[in-house]
């Protein structure tokens with residue numbers, strides 16, 4: 648079961664379907680906010696110390712360190728919201744593994760992120776069913792309305808856009824999730840109103 652969950656969040660490989668590859672390529676081409684400084688990335692030195700203590704306390708409750716690196720990273724992301732280098736270093740130190748090993752896990756699974764998400768994270772399904780029903784056009788509409796690319800956060804920190812693999816609701820394609828809320832059969836025309844739900 649755990650393997651299935653981990654496989655779901657695995658980052659795409661060259662064997663993945665065309666839709667995922669296309670969006671991944673677009674994301675890599677357009678995700679420039681870190682270079683331009685336009686997106687909301689907090690000063691890492693300001694990460695609250697009590698959050699590190701919270702994480703250390705959690706890791707101390709693990710029965711063993713062996714085989715629990717993913718669990719520790721899940722907790723770290725739940726606490727900090729994302730996994731910048733400093734947090735990865737902290738996890739590596741606490742778990743007694745190398746930073747390279749931690750980075751390898753973080754970069755392997757799409758669930759983990761090294762940049763902060765928006766207050767309302769927009770997740771667009773790019774699985775095959777959603778893609779053939781226009782998920783790429785829905786993604787373009789979100790990008791246009793919010794003025795950010797996939798993997799970026801709006802300047803006010805409210806929204807971020809990410810693309811996922813099939814979320815298991817193909818009958819509702821294209822599917823968009825914003826936080827816990829699910830939108831079905833989304834069309835580009837609906838995007839403006841969907842965003843307005845969170846304004």
Ligand code: FES
Pocket residue numbers: 772773774775776777778812813814815816817818820821822
């Ligand atoms: S492809 Fe989008 S829910 Fe299955």
